[in-house]
Each structure stands twice: as structure tokens, then as C-alpha cells.
Amino acid sequence: MKKILISVLTMLTVIIGSLNSVVAEAAQDNAVGKAVESRETAAVQFTDIQGHWAQAAIQDAVQRGYVDGYPDRRFLPNQQVSRAEFIKMAVSALELEAASTSSGSWYAPYVTAAESAEIYKAGDYADGNLTQRMTREEMSKLAVKALGYKNVEDKQWMYLASKDGIISGTAPGVISPTGATTRAQAIAVIERLLQVKSGKELPVDKYAVAAAEVYWHKTNIFSVAPEIFNGPDNHNKNVGIDSWKLSKLQFGAPDGSVVAQVDELIAIDWNDPKDPNRKLLPSKDKMVWVFGAKSNVFTDDLQAYVLILKSHYVVNKKPKSYPFDRLSLNILGYNGKPNGSNLNMPYAIESKDSKRQVNGLVIPKTGFSTRGNLNVIVETITAGARVYQSTLSRSILIK
Structure with a gap:
């Protein structure tokens, strides 16, 4: 009789334990579900x-759990972000391990994880103050590093970020x-960083890429006219975009x-009538391309790129020997002979607008x-x- 009673009690204990486990798991699942639901509800x-233009991205970010709103049900999308806050967001979104600590600033674990x-x-920030506002260039720098780029030149960060679709312009060409x-x-x-890291190809703001290239190394010819200056055969360090060096931009005696x-x-x-740099040109009826004494008007169907050179030089001896305060531009390597009527090679341009010379x-x-x-x-x-x-x-x- 005692054995039967002990067996019954044992079975009841197992059953009750199982029920408790099921209840606990259900409670945990319910808590997780409520947390997710809470985030989703908060985002909505x-x-x-x-x-807001970033509404969808904000909702995705909140659901991922690397950023939250405020208790008064505001998100404050237009509030500025500090360097520390951005580092915290990036570390959390990339799921990097940030060890908790009881000492130091609140952002110290995230900075350590980022390092x-x-x-x-x-040293990534000139003043070293992580509580100062994050600039767009600094944000680009962290994003580009997260994509694994190495040996990046100074001011190249925004070019790489825009080329991969991570950033776009604040206005066309800005x-x-x-x-x-x-x-x-x-x-x-x-x-966008998370999408690129997952292998997705993002749309690119071509005007931002061109502007970022100018910001980087003072030209945009490799972004605006890649088929001419940076085609598929330009794959080593001596040609194409890699042949352009800031050190070549200053020269002389x-x-x-x-x-x-x-x-x-x-x-x-x-x-491209929307090219933001068309503002550098005079109106179409005031611009011609020339060969000798022959001038040709620019027409809408002229398939062409216009290259504008901004330059200057200082002459410390015999200044009258250098009568122009600008350099001439030429591109060598075209076949054929210039004829002044067919655009088959580079030709000089002139402006008939005295207020906008080119x-x-x-x-x-x-x-x-x-x-x-x-x-x-270029030459003097x-x-x-x-x-x-x-x-x-x-x-x-090769054409």
C-alpha cells in the first residue's frame, strides 16, 4: 500500500513539475511577445x-531594438545625435558585444565594443569629445569602417558611403x-548599412557621389563620366581613378x-538637364565649342560631357611671361584629326556671357x-x- 502511495505521489510531482514548466515557458513567451508587441505598438x-521621410526606417529600428522613443510617445526624429549616441546605435544594431560596467560613462561599453x-x-574625432554632435562625415566614416574598407584616404569616407548607397545628398549635389x-x-x-552588409545592393544618389568625389580629391570625372575615365580596364593603381592624386594638382618651377x-x-x-553643376555654365545660347575660327553652338542632342577647369597660379619672377591666371586643359589619346564641325575629340569651349566665363x-x-x-x-x-x-x-x- 505504501509503495502504491509513493508511486502516486511521485507521478503527481512529475505532472505538477511539468505543468509549472509549461506555465513558466508560456509566461516567458508571453513576456517576449508583449515586449515585441510593445515595440511594434510604440513604433506605430x-x-x-x-x-516623416524616415518613418519606415524608424519603425524597423525600434522593432530591431537598437533605439527607443521617449516616454511621452515622441521619437524626436529631427533631434541631433551625439557621437556617443550614434556609436551606441551602431554597436547595438550590429549586435556587437558591449560588456556592462559599473564605472565610467554610460557609453563606455559601446565605445570599447566599437574599438x-x-x-x-x-582620434577619429578631432576634439575627442564623444558628447558633441555627430557630423555627416563622421557618421559616414563609422559606416564605411563597418563595411570593412581599408586604407581609406582623408575625406574619402563620404564618397565610399554614397557610392554604396549608405548616404544620399541633403540637396541635389550637396x-x-x-x-x-x-x-x-x-x-x-x-x-542601409545593415542591408549592404546582408548583400543587398541599394539605390545610389549619383549627384551625391559626384559631390563627394569632388570633396575627396577635387574632381568628379570618374563618377560623372566613368565609361570615359574609369572603365572596366582600369583596375590597377596606375590608371583610372587610382591614377588621380592630390599631389599632382600643384606643380611648377x-x-x-x-x-x-x-x-x-x-x-x-x-x-542631364538636372545635373546640379550646370549652374557653372552660361545659358545654352551663350556657349560654343571652337576649333580655330570656327564656332559651334551647343544643341540639346549633342552627346557630350563638359569639363570645367578651375585653376590659378602664382608667378614670382617675370610675371609678364605668364599673362593668364589660369591653366589650360587638354586630353591626349584621341585618334583622328580635328575638323571643327564634328565632335570627335576634345574641343575648347567659350562663353559669350561676360559675366559667366568658363x-x-x-x-x-x-x-x-x-x-x-x-x-x-594641365599646363601653364x-x-x-x-x-x-x-x-x-x-x-x-580602347575604342
Whole structure:
């Protein structure tokens, strides 16, 4: 009888234990479900994101759990983000391990995690103050590091970030490197970063890429006219975009008597009426391309790029030998002979508008052939004195 009673009690204990386990698991699942539901509800119920351009990204970020709103049901999407806050968001979104600590600032564990993952290092910010606002360039730098880029040049961060679709412009052709980062912008960048890391190809703001290239190394020819200057055959360090170096932009006499400087070389797509750099050109009826005494008007169907050279130089000896305060631009490597009526190679451009003068070339998109490579060259304009020149880039182009 005792054995039977003991067996019954044992079975009851097992059953009760199992029931408790089921109840506990159900309670845990319910708690997790409520937490997820709470996040989803919070994302939907924020009072200040309805219709905001980043609404979807904000909702995704809240559901992922790396950012929250405020107790008053506001998200404050346009509030500026500090460097520490952005690092915390990025570390959490990338699921990097941030060990808790009882000492130091609240953001110390996230900074340590970011340093371990090599997406941030001390010295990334000039003043070293992590509580200061995050700029768009600083945000781009962390994102580019998170994508695994190495050996990045100074000011190249925004170019790489825009080229991968991580950032876009604040206006057509405007990237605002020193502009503040808002909570909405920070989340949009992190969401795009996660998508790129997962292998997704994002849409790219081509005007932002071109502007970021100018910000990086004073030209946009490789972004605006890649098929001419940075085609698939330009895959080593000596040609294409890698042949352009800031050190080549200043040149002149060894004794310093003539110092020439290329300020910018801007490419404009003549066939894109929305190209933001068209503002550099005079109106269509005031611009011609020339060969000798022959002038040709620019027409809408002219398949071409316009290259505008901004330059200057200082002459410390015999200034009358260098009568122009600008450099000339040429591109060598085209086949054929210039004829002044057919755009088959680079031709000089002129402005008939005295208030908007231009210095540069028009180059064809089609209907030309090359000797296998193109060299972009600038040189001083002299009156019988020595000519100084610099080859800015070399591109392989077989046509």
C-alpha cells in the first residue's frame, strides 16, 4: 500500500513539475511577445513620425531594438545625435558585444565594443569629445569602417558611403560634410548599412557621389563620366581613378618662381538637364565649342560631357611671361584629326556671357576612337617662357 502511495505521489510531482514548466515557458513567451508587441505598438504610436521621410526606417529600428522613443510617445526624429549616441546605435544594431560596467560613462561599453570591432578608434574625432554632435562625415566614416574598407584616404569616407548607397545628398549635389546628424538620419544610415552588409545592393544618389568625389580629391570625372575615365580596364593603381592624386594638382618651377594649382576639375553631363553643376555654365545660347575660327553652338542632342577647369597660379619672377591666371586643359589619346564641325575629340569651349566665363573642354560620348589610353593634362599658358605641366590622370580606353 505504501509503495502504491509513493508511486502516486511521485507521478503527481512529475505532472505538477511539468505543468509549472509549461506555465513558466508560456509566461516567458508571453513576456517576449508583449515586449515585441510593445515595440511594434510604440513604433506605430509615436506622435511625431507620421508622414516623416524616415518613418519606415524608424519603425524597423525600434522593432530591431537598437533605439527607443521617449516616454511621452515622441521619437524626436529631427533631434541631433551625439557621437556617443550614434556609436551606441551602431554597436547595438550590429549586435556587437558591449560588456556592462559599473564605472565610467554610460557609453563606455559601446565605445570599447566599437574599438574592438575596428569601426571606431580614439582620434577619429578631432576634439575627442564623444558628447558633441555627430557630423555627416563622421557618421559616414563609422559606416564605411563597418563595411570593412581599408586604407581609406582623408575625406574619402563620404564618397565610399554614397557610392554604396549608405548616404544620399541633403540637396541635389550637396553632401554637407559638417552638417549635424539627426536621429532619423542616423537610423536611415544604420538601416542601409545593415542591408549592404546582408548583400543587398541599394539605390545610389549619383549627384551625391559626384559631390563627394569632388570633396575627396577635387574632381568628379570618374563618377560623372566613368565609361570615359574609369572603365572596366582600369583596375590597377596606375590608371583610372587610382591614377588621380592630390599631389599632382600643384606643380611648377623647382625654385618656386612659378607655382600652379588645380582647384577643381568638374565634369558636367550635357544630356542631364538636372545635373546640379550646370549652374557653372552660361545659358545654352551663350556657349560654343571652337576649333580655330570656327564656332559651334551647343544643341540639346549633342552627346557630350563638359569639363570645367578651375585653376590659378602664382608667378614670382617675370610675371609678364605668364599673362593668364589660369591653366589650360587638354586630353591626349584621341585618334583622328580635328575638323571643327564634328565632335570627335576634345574641343575648347567659350562663353559669350561676360559675366559667366568658363575654361574647359567639351568631349564626345560617342563617335570617337582612341589610341588605347587618355591622359588628362594641365599646363601653364606662357608668352615665350617655359611651360610647366602635370598629367593629372591616365585612363585605359580602347575604342
